[in-house]
Amino acid sequence: MKPVPHATTLRRAPVQRRSAERLTRILDACAGLLDEVGYDALSTRAVAQRAGVPIGSVYRFFGNKRQMADALAQRNLERYAERVTGRLKDAGAGDWRAAMDAVLDEYLAMKRTAPGFSLVDFGNQIPVGARQGEPNHRVADRLTGLLSGFLGRAPDEDLRRTFLIAVETADTLVQLAFRVDPQGDERIIAEMRELLRSYLGRVLD
16 A cells, blocks of 8 residues: 555545545646646646546545645655665665665656656645755654664764755755756756755765
């Protein structure tokens, strides 16, 4: 079964498989419609129609479209963590360069291919254009827990601060790369990698 958002983002967490599958269809429909019509034109009724579920099924999980977008962002973060974890299985423990490449590559892949990701990603762009810090703290926290064991480092405040700086830097430069080119300007992305390697090499080596 695909991961569902953490229960705190939902009015009611799915218990049965059928309910979880319905939630997945709702979030898939939400993601697709975000790409097609944008956030402002998104409606719970349109999501219900796209998902093939009664409107009451949407309201069973979400009070409004903002809550639905938040749940999609949480699911994106869960899927992102799974993708990074999968990449690290083939990397040598302690190799922070391999970890950095996995973190960046999987984010860029989702940015380019995941429905709705360009508007929602991990929750920091709704309303459209907003750049709030809280989701980047959430990502840094998740990476600290995910990578500390792989790197052989304690998941302490120093490591979390390192990842927060890296995430904030990457976020800013990725946004720039995708403003310059809808698929992400490769020269800006390459410069970002070099910048992050320099910073992380000083802190993690």
